Amino acid sequence: MRIVLQVVTEARVTVEDRTVGEIDGPGLALLVGITHTDTPATAEKLAAKIAGLRVLPGETSCEDSGAPVLAVSQFTLYGDVRRGRRPSWSDAAPGAVSEPLFDAFVAALRERGLTVETGRFGAHMVVSLVNDGPMTLVVDSEDLQRPRRD
Numbered sequence: 001m002r003i004v005l006q007v008v009t010e011a012r013v014t015v016e017d018r019t020v021g022e023i024d025g026p027g028l029a030l031l032v033g034i035t036h037t038d039t040p041a042t043a044e045k046l047a048a049k050i051a052g053l054r055v056l057p058g059e060t061s062c063e064d065s066g067a068p069v070l071a072v073s074q075f076t077l078y079g080d081v082r083r084g085r086r087p088s089w090s091d092a093a094p095g096a097v098s099e100p101l102f103d104a105f106v107a108a109l110r111e112r113g114l115t116v117e118t119g120r121f122g123a124h125m126v127v128s129l130v131n132d133g134p135m136t137l138v139v140d141s142e143d144l145q146r147p148r149r150d
Contacts, residue, residue: 001038001046001105001141002077004031007055011070011129013119020125021117023068026056029129030069032105033077034098035091042141043101047108049144055135062114069109072119072127073102095122 011029012022023029030050051063062069078092092098099121109116119125 001035001042001101002033003046003050003139004074004077005029005050005053005055005137005139006129007132007135008070009130009132011127013070013072013117014126014128015120015123020120021070021072023070023115023117025067025130026065026132027068027070028055028062029127030071031074031077031127032071032102033074034093034101035078036093036097038093038098038101038141040101040104043105044108045144046139046141047105047112050139051109051112051114053137053139055137057132063112066113066115068115068117070117070119070129071102071106071109072125073098073121 006029008027008029009025012019052061054061056065056067075092079087079089080091081087102121106116106118
């Protein structure tokens with residue numbers, strides 16, 4: 001699972017000119033990509049990590065402050081551009097696999113008491129946000145398994 005996390009002052013996602021998810025910040029906008037090796041345990045682990053990250057003003061987390069989250073599925077985070085000029089999407093899990101894992105990730109955030117808005121899985125979405133800081137991080141489940149280099 002690969003997540004691009006941005007601290008935002010506001011964020012929204014629209015589908016066919018209708019807002020389907022919206023938050024006022026400070027909060028987090030999450031673009032969530034899912035790969036073939038992800039499991040419900042991966043979703044739970046990343047939800048716990050993100051809920052507790054102290055990246056909001058005052059070095060607080062969403063769990064600490066009750067800040068809202070906008071989570072948007074984005075299979076293109078697993079696009080591979082190493083060869084040719086056309087990205088390969090083979091590392092992205094298919095919708096039948098990734099949708100339940102995305103839902104599990106959102107449910108795990110909500111179980112931690114977070115307010116979570118979402119986009120619409122599989123739809124063409126327009127995401128707009130105001131990045132605060134700017135603060136942008138990439139959280140990857142593979143990175144959490146490797147030892148940290150200090």
